Amino acid sequence: xxxxxxxxxxxxxxxxxxxxxxxxxxxxxxxxxxxxxxxxxxxxx
Amino acid sequence: xxxxxxxxxxxxxxxxxxxxxxxxxxxxxxxxxxxxxxxxxxxxxxxxxxxxxxxxxxxxxxxxxxxxxxxxxxxxxxxxxxxxxxxxxxxxxxxxxxxxxxxxxxxxxxxxxxxxxxxxxxxxxxxxxxx
Numbered sequence: 001x002x003x004x005x006x007x008x009x010x011x012x013x014x015x016x017x018x019x020x021x022x023x024x025x026x027x028x029x030x031x032x033x034x035x036x037x038x039x040x041x042x043x044x045x
Numbered sequence: 046x047x048x049x050x051x052x053x054x055x056x057x058x059x060x061x062x063x064x065x066x067x068x069x070x071x072x073x074x075x076x077x078x079x080x081x082x083x084x085x086x087x088x089x090x091x092x093x094x095x096x097x098x099x100x101x102x103x104x105x106x107x108x109x110x111x112x113x114x115x116x117x118x119x120x121x122x123x124x125x126x127x128x129x130x131x132x133x134x135x136x137x138x139x140x141x142x143x144x145x146x147x148x149x150x151x152x153x154x155x156x157x158x159x160x161x162x163x164x165x166x167x168x169x170x171x172x173x174x175x176x
Binding site for chain 1: 053054056057058059060061062063064065067070071074082083084085086091092093094095096097098133135136137138139140141142143144145146147148149150151153154157166170173174
């Protein structure tokens with residue numbers, strides 16, 4: 001499988017808009033002004 | 046990580062992203078006492094946007110994984126083993142986004158045991174928050 005292109009450190013982050021467990025959306029841009037840590041999990045089950 | 050959240054400062058947002066079925070994640074969040082949101086990326090589009098693909102079979106299912114499963118069987122018997130229902134080759138990663146929205150740091154895992162240390166992650170968050 002070809003490697004996926006990685007986003008560039010120092011450039012704008014890829015946009016993130018995903019649902020929380022209760023279905024409400026979480027948006028990266030709602031956290032402008034804060035440092036944000038995104039932890040991408042491997043499989044759970 | 047959970048035990049050192051206070052070292053990140055009050056203004057740092059943390060989110061855990063998974064591609065698991067949301068129906069099983071509530072119990073996961075509760076059992077692990079996670080104080081930050083779990084987000085679901087079922088089609089893994091955000092994984093791909095961050096350059097997180099699938100590892101090779103040999104890397105993901107190397108001898109370390111076999112040894113780990115052997116330990117489970119030894120300690121708890123075969124009853125504790127379950128067939129995976131998800132893509133076991135999907136790789137993970139860790140990223141720090143600076144307050145201005147730029148990608149400040151990234152760690153792309155190359156296998157299941159390849160994760161940054163908590164010390165490294167905390168240092169990167171501090172650097173991003175206080176450039």
